[in-house]
Amino acid sequence: xxxxxxxxxxxxxxxxxxxxxxxxxxxxxxxxxxxxxxxxxxxxxxxxxxxxxxxxxxxxxxxxxxxxxxxxxxxxxxxxxxxxxxxxxxxxxxxxxxxxxxxxxxxxxxxxxxxxxxxxxxxxxxxxxxxxxxxxxxxxxxxxxxxxxxxxxxxxxxxxxxxxxxxxxxxxxxxxxxxxxxxxxxxxxxxxxxxxxxxxxxxxxxxxxxxxxxxxxxxxxxxxxxxx
Amino acid sequence: xxxxxxxxxxxxxxxxxxxxxxxxxxxxxxxxxxxxxxxxxxxxxxxxxxxxxxxxxxxxxxxxxxxxxxxxxxxxxxxxxxxxxxxxxxxxxxxxxxxxxxxxxxxxxxxxxxxxxxxxxxxxxxxxxxxxxxxxxxxxxxxxxxxxxxxxxxxxxxxxxxxxxxxxxxxxxxxxxxxxxxxxxxxxxxxxxxxxxxxxxxxxxxxxxxxxxxxxxxxxxxxxxxxxxxxxxxxxxxxxxxxxxxxxxxxxxxxxxxxxxxxxxxxxxxxxxxxxxxxxxxxxxxxxxxxxxxxxxxxxxxxxxxxxxxxxxxxxxxxxxxxxxxxxxxxxxxxxxxxxxxxxxxxxxxxxxxxxxxxxxxxxxxxxxxxxxxxxxxxxxxxxxxxxxxxxx
Ligand code: SF4
Ligand code: SF4
Numbered sequence: 141x142x143x144x145x146x147x148x149x150x151x152x153x154x155x156x157x158x159x160x161x162x163x164x165x166x167x168x169x170x171x172x173x174x175x176x177x178x179x180x181x182x183x184x185x186x187x188x189x190x191x192x193x194x195x196x197x198x199x200x201x202x203x204x205x206x207x208x209x210x211x212x213x214x215x216x217x218x219x220x221x222x223x224x225x226x227x228x229x230x231x232x233x234x235x236x237x238x239x240x241x242x243x244x245x246x247x248x249x250x251x252x253x254x255x256x257x258x259x260x261x262x263x264x265x266x267x268x269x270x271x272x273x274x275x276x277x278x279x280x281x282x283x284x285x286x287x288x289x290x291x292x293x294x295x296x297x298x299x300x301x302x303x304x305x306x307x308x309x310x311x312x313x314x315x316x317x318x319x320x321x322x323x324x325x326x327x328x329x330x331x332x333x334x335x336x337x338x339x340x341x342x343x344x345x346x347x348x349x350x351x352x353x354x355x356x357x358x359x360x361x362x363x364x365x366x367x368x
Numbered sequence: 369x370x371x372x373x374x375x376x377x378x379x380x381x382x383x384x385x386x387x388x389x390x391x392x393x394x395x396x397x398x399x400x401x402x403x404x405x406x407x408x409x410x411x412x413x414x415x416x417x418x419x420x421x422x423x424x425x426x427x428x429x430x431x432x433x434x435x436x437x438x439x440x441x442x443x444x445x446x447x448x449x450x451x452x453x454x455x456x457x458x459x460x461x462x463x464x465x466x467x468x469x470x471x472x473x474x475x476x477x478x479x480x481x482x483x484x485x486x487x488x489x490x491x492x493x494x495x496x497x498x499x500x501x502x503x504x505x506x507x508x509x510x511x512x513x514x515x516x517x518x519x520x521x522x523x524x525x526x527x528x529x530x531x532x533x534x535x536x537x538x539x540x541x542x543x544x545x546x547x548x549x550x551x552x553x554x555x556x557x558x559x560x561x562x563x564x565x566x567x568x569x570x571x572x573x574x575x576x577x578x579x580x581x582x583x584x585x586x587x588x589x590x591x592x593x594x595x596x597x598x599x600x601x602x603x604x605x606x607x608x609x610x611x612x613x614x615x616x617x618x619x620x621x622x623x624x625x626x627x628x629x630x631x632x633x634x635x636x637x638x639x640x641x642x643x644x645x646x647x648x649x650x651x652x653x654x655x656x657x658x659x660x661x662x663x664x665x666x667x668x669x670x671x672x673x674x675x676x677x678x679x680x681x682x683x684x685x686x687x688x689x690x691x692x693x694x695x696x697x698x699x700x701x702x703x704x705x706x707x708x709x710x711x712x713x714x715x716x717x718x719x720x721x722x723x724x725x726x727x728x729x730x731x732x733x734x735x736x737x738x739x740x741x742x743x744x745x746x747x748x749x750x751x752x753x754x755x756x757x758x759x760x761x
Contacts, residue, residue, distance in 0.1 A: 190522050204536040231448040264451040264542045316551055
């Protein structure tokens with residue numbers, strides 16, 4: 141117990157030069173060492189380049205890449221049914237939204253406003269994971285620029301992206317994700333519109349949901365025609 | 369409004385001494401950081417100098433404090449903590465996730481299948497290589513060797529590419545979930561990783577040629593910042609910094625978690641090859657050879673990895689652990705990362721405390737830097753490899 145542990149064993153004042161490695165002649169003239177270092181650099185010159193000239197040459201992310209979350213725009217309107225799950229799942233509380241109803245639309249509910257604060261978003265992907273409608277997905281955008289904090293709050297006009305542009309990600313999701321849904325029902329696009337189920341008077345009929353909607357539309361058209 | 373008077377740090381200076389030639393000398397206090405390129409983040413060191421020799425060093429931390437614990441308590445779900453543990457040690461996010469996932473699985477009594485375990489181990493070891501590469505590269509950079517830094521980053525980039533293909537992110541993955549993984553690895557994961565392993569082996573030798581045994585580098589690091597074994601244990605140091613002092617302690621071997629007991633690997637310790645045991649060079653070389661050991665583990669894991677298995681098989685639908693508490697420790701590239709989790713049988717964590725290795729390792733800095741030159745402070749800070757995100761949490 142005699143060592144005082146607080147006192148360092150070796151320091152600049154007491155370092156022991158006798159233990160130092162002595163250099164041989166070639167090492168002492170330094171030149172061979174320098175050339176050895178240069179040789180590595182020279183070899184590296186003929187390797188494929190690892191860097192990218194960024195703004196001119198852009199990194200094309202794979203489909204799995206988690207970039208900025210966007211809302212899917214399907215036939216001119218958002219798929220979102222304003223269930224609020226994504227806002228609840230978002231760890232940094234980046235999403236804020238307000239639900240609204242529209243009984244003329246088979247989807248019935250839509251978000252009145254939908255905002256993601258991109259200063260808060262941490263690109264975790266939980267919003268996409270919980271969304272039952274495949275309405276919010278991670279896009280490939282990775283370089284976001286804003287000049288003020290207000291600008292960083294993205295509203296629907298900035299969030300909505302047409303589904304054709306998100307084809308990669310949507311296909312990836314079909315193939316690799318949302319397995320838990322597959323256990324109970326086939327995850328098809330036509331299943332996307334749940335709320336039709338409650339509106340359809342003839343739910344007992346074995347029509348698929350899409351057929352039901354088409355039926356509904358046909359009936360609506362007929363009534364319109366008859367009114368005319 | 370009441371004004372709060374802030375007390376400055378107390379500094380006692382020796383009165384000016386006569387140097388003998390009519391000039392007076394005095395100790396001087398300087399701040400190193402928080403904006404200093406080689407403090408690896410926002411660390412402020414308050415150095416008291418006698419000429420060029422450090423007589424006292426006090427680290428000041430907290431610039432990156434993000435209320436990790438408070439955040440966890442405010443989350444309404446245990447799952448939401450995972451992106452936050454990523455951000456503690458942001459250069460070794462996979463290891464942080466692994467520790468948290470294992471702690472939660474032990475608390476809830478979840479058994480994950482073999483495929484998940486193997487993927488997790490491979491990811492954790494790849495991350496260890498990436499993290500050590502960054503540590504070694506920046507350590508060289510601090511001391512003045514610029515080129516090895518770039519070569520290290522090229523290799524690290526390849527690891528990040530593998531991660532990106534699997535998880536979709538390059539730095540903060542959110543990949544290891546409680547009870548499983550976010551998604552399965554891509555089909556070419558095995559071949560990619562095997563290709564990386566074969567291409568990376570010769571690079572370790574290259575790094576040794578370029579940096580480790582370089583005369584200038586050895587001069588700068590050998591016999592500097594010596595951390596004797598007993599001091600290291602007294603301060604609770606862990607990870608490569610502890611092993612650099614010659615203590616054979618690695619949680620992967622001494623307290624195996626996950627499936628580390630199935631692999632053969634050596635625990636690398638410092639031997640005082642070019643200087644005193646426990647100097648900066650020893651801590652450095654431990655990291656270099658640890659990458660080799662990680663490669664061994666990855667190779668074995670790739671061989672044994674089952675090809676089939678659902679990675680989300682045991683992901684719980686609702687995470688509501690039984691009331692109780694658990695302390696679970698894992699070996700990250702920086703040392704022992706422990707999570708102390710208290711559950712009150714609700715879906716919200718009652719308390720999550722992280723025992724961050726960087727924080728504990730930093731505490732030894734005042735003890736080992738006394739008596740060194742001010743220029744060596746850079747080497748000492750670099751060699752204990754702190755990540756300020758984890759120090760402050
Ligand atoms: S990616 Fe994560 S942080 Fe961003 S909006 Fe979605 S849930 Fe919130
Ligand atoms: S989870 Fe999907 S459907 Fe629900 S509010 Fe969010 S984006 Fe809309």
